[in-house]
Amino acid sequence: xxxxxxxxxxxxxxASFIGYELISKIPQTLHxxxxxxxxxxxxxxxxxxxxxxxxxxxxxxxxxxxLIAIAFATLNIVGGFSVTGRILEMFKKND
Amino acid sequence: MxxxxxxxxxxxxxxxxxxxxxxxxxxxxxxFAMLAMALAVFSAFNFDFSKYDSAFYITIVVSGLxxxxxxxxxxxxxxxxxxGLFNGFGGGASGAIAYVELSNNSLVMSDxxxxxxxxxxxxxxxxxxxxxxLKLRGKLNNVNTTIANxxxxxxxxxxxxxxxxxxxxxxxxxxxxxxxxIAGIIRVAVIGGADMPVVIAFLNxxxxxxxxxxxxxxxxxxxxxxxxxxxxxxxxxTLLMCAAMNRTLLDVLKGGFGGxxxxxxxxxxxxxxxxxxxxxxxxxxxxxxxxxxxxxxxAQAQAAVKELTNTLKDKNIEVKFAIHPVAGRMPGHMxxxxxxxxxxxxxxFTLEDxxxxxxxxDVVIVLGANDVVNPLARTDEDSPIYGMPILDVDxxxxxxxxxxxxSPGYAGIANPLFINDNxxxxxxxxxxxxxxxxxxxxxV
Numbered sequence: 001x002x003x004x005x006x007x008x009x010x011x012x013x014x015a016s017f018i019g020y021e022l023i024s025k026i027p028q029t030l031h032x033x034x035x036x037x038x039x040x041x042x043x044x045x046x047x048x049x050x051x052x053x054x055x056x057x058x059x060x061x062x063x064x065x066x067l068i069a070i071a072f073a074t075l076n077i078v079g080g081f082s083v084t085g086r087i088l089e090m091f092k093k094n095d
Numbered sequence: 096m097x098x099x100x101x102x103x104x105x106x107x108x109x110x111x112x113x114x115x116x117x118x119x120x121x122x123x124x125x126x127f128a129m130l131a132m133a134l135a136v137f138s139a140f141n142f143d144f145s146k147y148d149s150a151f152y153i154t155i156v157v158s159g160l161x162x163x164x165x166x167x168x169x170x171x172x173x174x175x176x177x178x179g180l181f182n183g184f185g186g187g188a189s190g191a192i193a194y195v196e197l198s199n200n201s202l203v204m205s206d207x208x209x210x211x212x213x214x215x216x217x218x219x220x221x222x223x224x225x226x227x228x229l230k231l232r233g234k235l236n237n238v239n240t241t242i243a244n245x246x247x248x249x250x251x252x253x254x255x256x257x258x259x260x261x262x263x264x265x266x267x268x269x270x271x272x273x274x275x276x277i278a279g280i281i282r283v284a285v286i287g288g289a290d291m292p293v294v295i296a297f298l299n300x301x302x303x304x305x306x307x308x309x310x311x312x313x314x315x316x317x318x319x320x321x322x323x324x325x326x327x328x329x330x331x332x333t334l335l336m337c338a339a340m341n342r343t344l345l346d347v348l349k350g351g352f353g354g355x356x357x358x359x360x361x362x363x364x365x366x367x368x369x370x371x372x373x374x375x376x377x378x379x380x381x382x383x384x385x386x387x388x389x390x391x392x393x394a395q396a397q398a399a400v401k402e403l404t405n406t407l408k409d410k411n412i413e414v415k416f417a418i419h420p421v422a423g424r425m426p427g428h429m430x431x432x433x434x435x436x437x438x439x440x441x442x443x444f445t446l447e448d449x450x451x452x453x454x455x456x457d458v459v460i461v462l463g464a465n466d467v468v469n470p471l472a473r474t475d476e477d478s479p480i481y482g483m484p485i486l487d488v489d490x491x492x493x494x495x496x497x498x499x500x501x502s503p504g505y506a507g508i509a510n511p512l513f514i515n516d517n518x519x520x521x522x523x524x525x526x527x528x529x530x531x532x533x534x535x536x537x538x539v
Binding site: 008012016018019020023025026027028029030031033035036037038039042043044045046048049050051052054056057059062063065067068069070071074075076077078079080083084086087088089090091092 | 109116119124138162165194198302305311315431
């Protein structure tokens with residue numbers, strides 16, 4: 001358990017580091033689509049909602065809260081990617 | 096099998112970020128990221144789709160359709176609000192998940208604290224983002240900082256309260272949630288409109304951090320990796336925005352900056368000009384730099400900017416765009432508005448790239464920008480914007496400022512550029528002013 005936790009922590013640091021290195025190189029022109037795109041990615045918390053949904057048990061209230069989380073995260077993912085696509089399409093035309 | 100899908104998904108996410116580095120490949124980055132996301136979400140089902148009832152699937156389909164609908168209808172000038180809203184949704188989702196895990200399971204100690212953290216950050220992001228959206232829509236004015244200061248001062252005892260008062264213990268989850276909710280509202284409410292680029296980027300980062308910590312609770316590596324990437328991206332943008340204003344994140348979050356006129360006295364009258372004169376001036380120029388600001392977005396003047404650019408380019412006049420990092424209401428806001436009207440991103444320049452060129456530029460047009468071209472940032476040590484990197488437009492041969500009045504910008508101070516010997520004011524709304532210049536060209 002301890003070792004898994006440490007490994008997870010290591011992965012977290014590595015991911016943050018790669019993210020920092022790559023994102024630092026993104027030009028100012030693309031900062032808005034970067035934000036809306038990374039915004040869409042933050043909706044990945046949908047995975048957590050999918051994982052816990054079957055285990056919520058009898059409580060209707062908790063079930064509704066998970067459903068709200070699912071709605072929020074799905075909106076975030078679909079809307080975020082769709083609008084990012086729209087923005088990047090405008091930059092593509094210039095090639 | 097699931098592990099392999101997740102591995103591919105993680106690699107795709109990282110590749111997507113790499114492709115994002117150039118405007119020409121960025122649209123492919125979005126496809127990669129979407130694919131990565133689809134794989135990650137698919138893997139969460141673990142090939143067992145029967146565990147889920149119709150309420151689950153209906154929620155996914157309806158909110159997905161709603162997301163598409165919103166994203167197709169939103170105007171490019173409303174992008175800051177939209178990103179703000181989606182930040183709130185992402186944070187809210189993570190907060191809700193953490194709450195459910197906390198009230199449903201007996202979590203081990205380390206997971207318990209991570210879950211509390213995720214819930215507090217998620218809920219804070221949610222309420223803060225909603226307030227940010229209201230501010231961006233102009234529905235909420237600056238709130239006095241006193242309320243925020245009082246709340247901050249009482250926060251430590253409020254947090255410790257459940258530990259002392261035993262009867263509260265059963266309620267303490269909801270109590271912490273409420274505190275985070277109020278903290279988000281108050282914290283963002285005191286921050287002024289022009290500081291929103293920092294706030295939006297910061298909340299973006301928090302939504303990633305909330306997702307990352309949710310990943311720790313449910314033991315999902317992909318969730319941790321993706322959350323960390325978003326967290327990192329948000330932090331980078333936050334720090335870039337702060338550096339572009341020469342302020343610290345804490346100073347911005349403290350709020351109370353700007354919005355009120357401190358000193359708007361001028362010791363001489365500005366030189367006023369007409370659209371006809373500007374057209375004549377421009378037709379004699381060889382190089383023109385346009386500096387767009389939030390005023391361009393408010394007036395929806397992008398199309399007029401494109402038309403003027405075409406008119407000038409037809410006359411073999413070189414046209415460039417100088418974009419300050421904090422121009423507008425979110426990072427890269429101006430670039431997107433210009434790209435929307437087909438202005439080539441090769442013509443958009445950052446502060447570092449263009450500042451050395453102003454002294455050899457014939458005419459600079461300042462369009463709805465103010466503080467980011469205020470030379471006091473270089474000269475006046477007592478000025479609230481002292482030390483902020485600015486576009487040195489005052490060094491150009493001639494400057495035309497298109498602005499409705501002499502009113503101060505966000506920092507609330509006079510801008511000596513307006514009364515500079517090489518500067519002329521065209522008192523007009525950004526769109527109207529440009530359209531009149533274009534009309535005058537036909538007469539020149």
